Amino acid sequence: HYVADYENLIKKIYRMLKAGGNLVFTVEHPVFTAHGTQDWYYNEKGEILHFPVDNYYYEGKRTAMFLEEKVTKYHRTLTTYLNTLLSNSFIINQIVEPQPPENMMDIPGMADEMRRPMMLIVSAKKKM
Template sequence: MKQNKYDDPTFFKAYAEMARSRGGLAAAGEWPEFQKLLPEMGGKSVLDLGCGYGWHCRYARTQGASTVVGIDISEKMLTKANELTNDDGIRYVNSAIEDMEFSNQSFDIIISSLAFHYIQSFDEACTKVYNLLKKNSTFIFSVEHPIFTSRNDQDWIYISDSSEPLYWAVDNYQYEGKRKTSFLNGEVIKYHRTLSTYINQLIKAGFRINNVVEPGPTEELICQIPEMVHENRRPMFLLIAAEKRE
């Protein structure tokens, strides 16, 4: 059964209060590096997997994308996306990534932000994405970094009786699979996989790897949110840009 926490009213309300939900791409710590990986979008067809509020979809249109499709498993996410969107060039589809149905070679660019660590089979997703892309097309995605997802307790080890982080623990890194963890005061299921698994499954599907980025927070973000300085102590995100060149 595919996970859909975001249609739970309590969970969705908590998500809506997050900085990235209120501030969009500018409030997403990984966005500056993700943006650098994006190719020219003028006249291109774009697919956004796990589109959420549609921030990336609307950005693609500002960059000249001819058509954009955003898919998400959550009806509540897509309701919000539609509220924020006034553009006939963007279409939102209610679907799990695993169940999406489009013709092969339909898209020039496929992107995904922080969705694949919720999917059990990245291998199958890579093959599907590869088939949906046209020749010489681009796949760019972000996930929570494997160092972040390795433990069920995805949090810092703190100094006793303090909110000051002492260190970030890594454990069970080589044991891939399901992690039950707490997010927004609810239990969510994520799927941990190693960095090499992400890369090798892309290669197995036929992709050429162009960039691998482990971004830290910008100085501007640290100035706005001082505690973000701790994000330089371990990677939270992994960004990969790959290319279909058959």
């Protein structure tokens, strides 16, 4: 999500990997990066209403706040992340949308993280 030219990066990684080599990466989930602001919508009492997903199919640059700093991120659809790997001869091994473990649900705000996917982990292999 910080890389402007994802396809070019995947091509370079493919060239550098040995046959059968693995690529594992994480990105912010496309649902999380779609809107740009990456914040919940709240009611007048400050209670979380929902997480906005908007402009999902419009890929490209987004500005978000991270640790009180403006950062540039690049939103892509799930289709783009996965099909770019496939069209560059990778085999997708596994896809994970991590969620908080049950033993963390008592931490303030953690239960709300079950309402949206925040991260995406992808494992792929270079063909033999």
